Amino acid sequence: MKGTVGLWLRTGSLALRSFCLVHVINSHFYEFTETRGESMLPTLAAINDYVHASKKYRNGKDCQIGDCIVAVKPTDPYQRVCKRITGMPGDYILIDPSAKEGDDIDGQAFNSYIRVPMGHVWVTGDNLSQSLDSRTYNSLPMGLIKGKIIAANDFNKPIWHDGALFGFRSIENSYSDEF
Numbered sequence: 001m002k003g004t005v006g007l008w009l010r011t012g013s014l015a016l017r018s019f020c021l022v023h024v025i026n027s028h029f030y031e032f033t034e035t036r037g038e039s040m041l042p043t044l045a046a047i048n049d050y051v052h053a054s055k056k057y058r059n060g061k062d063c064q065i066g067d068c069i070v071a072v073k074p075t076d077p078y079q080r081v082c083k084r085i086t087g088m089p090g091d092y093i094l095i096d097p098s099a100k101e102g103d104d105i106d107g108q109a110f111n112s113y114i115r116v117p118m119g120h121v122w123v124t125g126d127n128l129s130q131s132l133d134s135r136t137y138n139s140l141p142m143g144l145i146k147g148k149i150i151a152a153n154d155f156n157k158p159i160w161h162d163g164a165l166f167g168f169r170s171i172e173n174s175y176s177d178e179f
């Protein structure tokens with residue numbers, strides 16, 4: 001009997017420690033999350049695409065323009081968003097070059113410029129017409145950045161296709177200073 005209790009305790013303790021380890025890894029090193037939505041097409045598929053995010057970059061640490069990031073949605077703390085950083089702190093941004101006169105966000109004309117405040121970045125989806133991003137919720141506080149997307153698995157793809165397992169590919173920084 002004593003042995004059984006001991007076994008249960010040891011098993012329980014191991015389970016608890018494993019759980020904590022998973023939690024620590026998930027919050028500090030690495031996260032594997034499903035993404036949904038058309039806002040990051042063609043970089044990320046609309047469904048069944050899972051991103052590998054490195055937590056080394058949480059709070060925007062070492063993030064650069066052109067990086068894809070996972071962040072808490074500024075308008076809903078229970079939701080995550082995947083976006084690309086298209087403006088760094090201090091940068092001047094034309095809020096929406098495609099906006100027509102009369103379009104408006106927060107009483108701010110769509111065709112006006114803003115300066116990204118310190119501790120913030122400007123984020124947009126790669127599929128601009130289908131993305132809710134900084135053009136709507138303004139600059140993103142870097143504290144909401146959970147990690148940088150370094151790779152993704154597209155489970156819409158077969159197990160093995162073009163030399164990749166489940167549509168695995170790395171997600172690259174898109175910044176280029178060449179035209």
Ligand SMILES: *[C@@H]1O[C@H](CO)[C@@H](O)[C@H](O)[C@H]1NC(C)=O
Nearest residue numbers: 038039041042126127129130
């Ligand atoms: C953006 O999303 C729409 C709606 O899903 C899609 O038709 C279009 O091809 C997407 N654009 C890009 C660049 O993938």
